[in-house]
Amino acid sequence: xxxxxxxxxxxxxxxxxxxxxxxxxxxxxxxxxxxxxxxxxxxxxxxxxxxxxxxxxxxxxxxxxxxxxxxxxxxxxxxxxxxxxxxxxxxxxxxxxxxxxxxxxxxxxxxxxxxxxxxxxxxxxxxxxxxxxxxxxxxxxxxxxxxxxxxxxxxxxxxxxxxxxxxxxxxxxxxxxxxxxxxxxxxxxxxxxxxxxxxxxxxxxxxxxxxxxxxxxx
Numbered sequence: 001x002x003x004x005x006x007x008x009x010x011x012x013x014x015x016x017x018x019x020x021x022x023x024x025x026x027x028x029x030x031x032x033x034x035x036x037x038x039x040x041x042x043x044x045x046x047x048x049x050x051x052x053x054x055x056x057x058x059x060x061x062x063x064x065x066x067x068x069x070x071x072x073x074x075x076x077x078x079x080x081x082x083x084x085x086x087x088x089x090x091x092x093x094x095x096x097x098x099x100x101x102x103x104x105x106x107x108x109x110x111x112x113x114x115x116x117x118x119x120x121x122x123x124x125x126x127x128x129x130x131x132x133x134x135x136x137x138x139x140x141x142x143x144x145x146x147x148x149x150x151x152x153x154x155x156x157x158x159x160x161x162x163x164x165x166x167x168x169x170x171x172x173x174x175x176x177x178x179x180x181x182x183x184x185x186x187x188x189x190x191x192x193x194x195x196x197x198x199x200x201x202x203x204x205x206x207x208x209x210x211x212x213x214x215x216x217x218x
Contacts, residue, residue, distance in 0.1 A: 001072045001073055001093040002033040002034070002071040002072045002073065003032050003033055003071055003072070003073045003074070003075060003088075003093070003133060004032055004033055004034035004035065004036070004069035004070070004071035004073070004074050004075070004136075005032040005034070005035045005036070005074075005075045005077050005083075006035075006036050006037075006038065006062055006065025006066050006068075006069060006074055006075070006076050006077065007021070007035075007036075007037050007038070007065070007076075007077050007078065007079045008037065008038040008039065008054065008057055008058055008061035008062055008065060008079070009037055009038075009039055009043065009079050010039065010040065010057060011039070011040075011041060011043065013079060013080075014037070014039070014043045014044075014079070016080075017079045017080045018043070018045075018079070020080075020082075021079050022045075022046055022049070024082055024083060025048070025049075025083075027085070028083060028085060028087070029085055030087070030088040030089075031048075032071075032075070032083075033071050034050070034069050034070065034071050035048065035049045035050065036049070036050045036051070036052050036065045036068050036069060037049055037050075037051050037052070037065070037079075038051075038052050038053070038054040038057075038061035038062065038064045038065040038068075039051060039052075039053065039054065039057075039061070040053070040054060040055075040056075040057060041053075050068070052064060052065060052068045056146075059144040059145065059146060059147075059150040059210075060144075060146065060210065062076045062144055063139070063143040063144055063210060066136060066139035066140070066143075067139075067140065069136060070136075071136060072093070072135065072136060073093055073098075073133050073134060073135055073136065074133070074134060074135075074136050074139050075100075075131070075132075075133045076131075076132075076144075077131070077173075078175075078176075080176055081102070081173055081174060081175055081176055082173060082174035082176065083172070083173050084103075084171065084172050084173055084174065086170075086172065087172040087173060088172075089170075090170065091133075091168065091170075091172070092166065092168070093133070094166070095163075095164040095165060095166040096134060096135050096138050096158075096163035096164045096165065097132055097133075097134040097135070097138060097158060097163055097164070097165045097166070098132065098133045098134065098165070098166045098167075098168050099111070099112040099114075099117075099128065099130055099131075099132055099165060099166065099167045099168060100130050100131040100132060100133055100168055100172050100173065101130050101168060101169050101170060101171050101172065102130055102131060102171055102172065102173040102174060102175040103171045103173075103174050103175065104174075104175050104177065105174055105175070105176050105177065106177070109171065110129050110130050110131075110175040111129055111130040111169065112127060112128045112129055112130045112167060113127035113128075113129075114167045115127075116128075117155070117159065117165065117167075120155065120156060120159055121156060121159055121160065121198060121201060121202065122198070122202075124191075124195075126149070126152040126155070126194075128151070128152065128155045130175075131173060131175075138158075138163060141208060142154060142157050142158060142161070142163075142208060143208075143209065143210045144210065145209075145210055145211065145212045145214065146210055146211065146212045147190065147193040147212040148187050148189060148190040148193065149187070149190040149191075149193060149194055152190075152194050153193065153194060153197050153212075156194070156197050156198060156201060157197075157201075157206075157208070160201045160205070193212065193213075196213060197214065200214060200216055203216070204216060204217055205217040
Protein backbone atom coordinates (compact mmCIF):
# COMPACT_ATOMS: atom_id res chain seq x y z
CA UNK A 1 0.00 0.00 0.00
CA UNK A 2 1.21 3.48 -0.84
CA UNK A 3 0.88 6.49 1.47
CA UNK A 4 0.85 10.14 0.44
CA UNK A 5 1.24 13.09 2.79
CA UNK A 6 -0.72 16.30 2.23
CA UNK A 7 -0.01 19.52 4.11
CA UNK A 8 -0.95 23.15 3.57
CA UNK A 9 0.78 26.43 4.20
CA UNK A 10 0.66 30.15 3.75
CA UNK A 11 3.88 31.85 2.61
CA UNK A 12 4.51 32.95 6.19
CA UNK A 13 3.88 29.49 7.63
CA UNK A 14 6.13 27.86 5.04
CA UNK A 15 8.91 30.34 5.86
CA UNK A 16 8.54 29.50 9.55
CA UNK A 17 8.15 25.71 9.39
CA UNK A 18 9.09 24.65 5.87
CA UNK A 19 12.78 24.16 6.56
CA UNK A 20 12.05 21.84 9.46
CA UNK A 21 9.54 19.89 7.35
CA UNK A 22 11.99 19.43 4.46
CA UNK A 23 14.82 18.34 6.77
CA UNK A 24 12.51 15.85 8.47
CA UNK A 25 11.44 14.25 5.18
CA UNK A 26 15.01 14.03 3.92
CA UNK A 27 16.09 12.18 7.07
CA UNK A 28 13.28 9.60 7.13
CA UNK A 29 14.53 6.04 6.46
CA UNK A 30 11.16 5.27 4.88
CA UNK A 31 9.69 8.21 3.02
CA UNK A 32 6.03 8.70 2.05
CA UNK A 33 5.37 7.73 -1.56
CA UNK A 34 4.14 11.23 -2.44
CA UNK A 35 4.17 14.61 -0.69
CA UNK A 36 2.09 17.63 -1.62
CA UNK A 37 1.83 21.09 -0.09
CA UNK A 38 -1.29 23.09 -0.95
CA UNK A 39 -0.97 26.87 -0.92
CA UNK A 40 -2.64 30.02 -2.17
CA UNK A 41 0.46 31.09 -4.10
CA UNK A 42 3.50 29.13 -5.32
CA UNK A 43 6.03 28.16 -2.65
CA UNK A 44 9.74 27.49 -2.98
CA UNK A 45 9.71 23.73 -2.40
CA UNK A 46 12.31 21.05 -3.26
CA UNK A 47 11.80 18.66 -6.16
CA UNK A 48 10.47 15.80 -4.01
CA UNK A 49 7.53 17.93 -2.86
CA UNK A 50 4.71 18.86 -5.23
CA UNK A 51 3.15 22.27 -4.63
CA UNK A 52 -0.52 22.50 -5.66
CA UNK A 53 -2.73 25.57 -5.68
CA UNK A 54 -5.77 25.95 -3.48
CA UNK A 55 -8.39 28.68 -3.33
CA UNK A 56 -8.81 28.73 0.43
CA UNK A 57 -6.83 27.80 3.53
CA UNK A 58 -7.13 25.79 5.50
CA UNK A 59 -9.51 22.78 5.35
CA UNK A 60 -10.22 23.17 1.63
CA UNK A 61 -6.50 23.00 1.00
CA UNK A 62 -6.22 19.55 2.57
CA UNK A 63 -9.09 18.36 0.38
CA UNK A 64 -7.23 19.72 -2.65
CA UNK A 65 -4.06 17.99 -1.48
CA UNK A 66 -5.81 14.64 -1.08
CA UNK A 67 -7.38 14.93 -4.53
CA UNK A 68 -3.98 15.58 -6.11
CA UNK A 69 -2.41 12.45 -4.59
CA UNK A 70 -2.49 9.12 -6.41
CA UNK A 71 -1.61 6.93 -3.42
CA UNK A 72 -3.82 4.26 -1.85
CA UNK A 73 -3.85 6.07 1.51
CA UNK A 74 -3.51 9.74 2.45
CA UNK A 75 -2.25 11.44 5.58
CA UNK A 76 -3.20 15.05 6.31
CA UNK A 77 -0.20 16.34 8.20
CA UNK A 78 0.51 19.55 10.09
CA UNK A 79 3.53 21.36 8.70
CA UNK A 80 4.69 22.14 12.22
CA UNK A 81 4.55 18.50 13.42
CA UNK A 82 7.20 15.80 13.00
CA UNK A 83 6.99 12.35 11.41
CA UNK A 84 8.98 9.83 13.46
CA UNK A 85 11.67 7.73 11.74
CA UNK A 86 9.71 4.56 12.64
CA UNK A 87 6.40 5.84 11.27
CA UNK A 88 5.98 2.96 8.83
CA UNK A 89 7.30 0.12 11.04
CA UNK A 90 4.52 -2.42 11.54
CA UNK A 91 1.87 -0.04 10.23
CA UNK A 92 -1.11 -2.14 9.09
CA UNK A 93 -3.24 -0.60 6.37
CA UNK A 94 -6.20 -2.92 5.97
CA UNK A 95 -9.11 -0.68 6.97
CA UNK A 96 -10.76 2.46 5.65
CA UNK A 97 -9.21 4.62 8.35
CA UNK A 98 -6.28 4.14 10.72
CA UNK A 99 -6.25 6.29 13.85
CA UNK A 100 -2.59 7.22 14.41
CA UNK A 101 -0.98 7.89 17.78
CA UNK A 102 1.50 10.68 18.35
CA UNK A 103 3.77 11.89 21.10
CA UNK A 104 2.81 15.28 22.44
CA UNK A 105 5.33 18.01 23.15
CA UNK A 106 5.44 18.84 25.90
CA UNK A 107 4.70 15.42 27.39
CA UNK A 108 2.21 12.58 27.01
CA UNK A 109 0.55 10.72 24.17
CA UNK A 110 -1.71 12.24 21.54
CA UNK A 111 -4.11 9.44 20.68
CA UNK A 112 -7.75 8.59 20.15
CA UNK A 113 -10.07 6.95 22.66
CA UNK A 114 -11.56 3.85 21.03
CA UNK A 115 -14.45 3.59 23.49
CA UNK A 116 -15.17 7.28 22.97
CA UNK A 117 -15.34 6.77 19.20
CA UNK A 118 -18.16 4.25 19.67
CA UNK A 119 -20.33 6.90 21.37
CA UNK A 120 -19.08 10.08 19.71
CA UNK A 121 -22.33 10.76 17.87
CA UNK A 122 -23.84 11.65 21.25
CA UNK A 123 -20.76 12.91 23.13
CA UNK A 124 -19.91 16.55 23.81
CA UNK A 125 -16.18 15.83 23.72
CA UNK A 126 -13.98 14.89 20.79
CA UNK A 127 -12.37 11.50 21.59
CA UNK A 128 -10.35 11.42 18.37
CA UNK A 129 -7.04 13.01 19.28
CA UNK A 130 -4.03 11.95 17.28
CA UNK A 131 -3.97 11.81 13.51
CA UNK A 132 -5.41 9.57 10.78
CA UNK A 133 -4.25 7.81 7.64
CA UNK A 134 -7.16 6.84 5.43
CA UNK A 135 -8.02 5.54 2.00
CA UNK A 136 -7.92 8.16 -0.72
CA UNK A 137 -11.40 7.08 -1.79
CA UNK A 138 -12.66 7.94 1.70
CA UNK A 139 -10.99 11.36 1.47
CA UNK A 140 -12.88 12.02 -1.76
CA UNK A 141 -16.19 10.65 -0.45
CA UNK A 142 -16.03 12.45 2.92
CA UNK A 143 -14.13 15.73 2.48
CA UNK A 144 -13.35 18.07 5.34
CA UNK A 145 -16.10 20.64 5.79
CA UNK A 146 -15.71 24.40 6.03
CA UNK A 147 -15.92 24.65 9.79
CA UNK A 148 -13.29 25.33 12.44
CA UNK A 149 -13.35 21.83 13.92
CA UNK A 150 -13.59 20.02 10.60
CA UNK A 151 -11.61 17.01 11.83
CA UNK A 152 -14.16 16.38 14.61
CA UNK A 153 -17.04 16.73 12.14
CA UNK A 154 -15.20 14.41 9.73
CA UNK A 155 -14.94 11.71 12.38
CA UNK A 156 -18.66 12.05 13.10
CA UNK A 157 -19.40 11.31 9.45
CA UNK A 158 -16.97 8.38 9.43
CA UNK A 159 -18.74 6.96 12.48
CA UNK A 160 -22.20 7.54 11.00
CA UNK A 161 -21.39 5.84 7.71
CA UNK A 162 -19.74 2.82 9.33
CA UNK A 163 -16.28 3.05 7.79
CA UNK A 164 -13.86 0.51 9.25
CA UNK A 165 -11.36 2.01 11.69
CA UNK A 166 -8.15 0.56 13.13
CA UNK A 167 -6.68 2.12 16.30
CA UNK A 168 -2.90 2.07 16.05
CA UNK A 169 -1.26 2.64 19.44
CA UNK A 170 2.37 2.96 18.33
CA UNK A 171 3.57 6.60 18.37
CA UNK A 172 4.40 7.53 14.77
CA UNK A 173 4.60 11.31 14.85
CA UNK A 174 5.22 14.20 17.22
CA UNK A 175 2.43 16.68 17.85
CA UNK A 176 3.95 20.05 18.70
CA UNK A 177 1.74 22.44 20.67
CA UNK A 178 2.43 26.15 20.26
CA UNK A 179 0.40 29.40 20.48
CA UNK A 180 -0.46 29.31 16.75
CA UNK A 181 -2.07 25.84 16.98
CA UNK A 182 -5.70 25.79 15.85
CA UNK A 183 -6.85 23.39 18.57
CA UNK A 184 -5.13 25.11 21.48
CA UNK A 185 -8.15 27.09 22.64
CA UNK A 186 -11.85 26.34 22.99
CA UNK A 187 -14.20 27.78 20.40
CA UNK A 188 -17.91 28.44 20.99
CA UNK A 189 -18.79 28.44 17.29
CA UNK A 190 -16.82 25.26 16.68
CA UNK A 191 -18.71 23.51 19.46
CA UNK A 192 -22.02 24.75 18.08
CA UNK A 193 -21.12 23.45 14.60
CA UNK A 194 -20.36 20.01 16.01
CA UNK A 195 -23.64 19.93 17.92
CA UNK A 196 -25.51 20.89 14.76
CA UNK A 197 -23.97 17.99 12.84
CA UNK A 198 -24.68 15.59 15.69
CA UNK A 199 -28.34 16.62 15.74
CA UNK A 200 -28.65 16.27 11.97
CA UNK A 201 -27.03 12.83 11.97
CA UNK A 202 -29.29 11.74 14.82
CA UNK A 203 -32.30 12.76 12.73
CA UNK A 204 -31.09 11.10 9.54
CA UNK A 205 -28.17 11.94 7.30
CA UNK A 206 -26.46 14.86 5.60
CA UNK A 207 -25.39 15.36 2.00
CA UNK A 208 -21.68 14.68 1.67
CA UNK A 209 -19.48 17.59 0.73
CA UNK A 210 -17.43 20.52 2.01
CA UNK A 211 -20.37 22.84 2.62
CA UNK A 212 -21.24 24.16 6.03
CA UNK A 213 -23.83 24.19 7.36
CA UNK A 214 -24.55 20.80 5.80
CA UNK A 215 -27.75 19.94 3.96
CA UNK A 216 -30.05 17.23 5.30
CA UNK A 217 -30.69 14.22 3.10
CA UNK A 218 -34.37 14.22 2.17
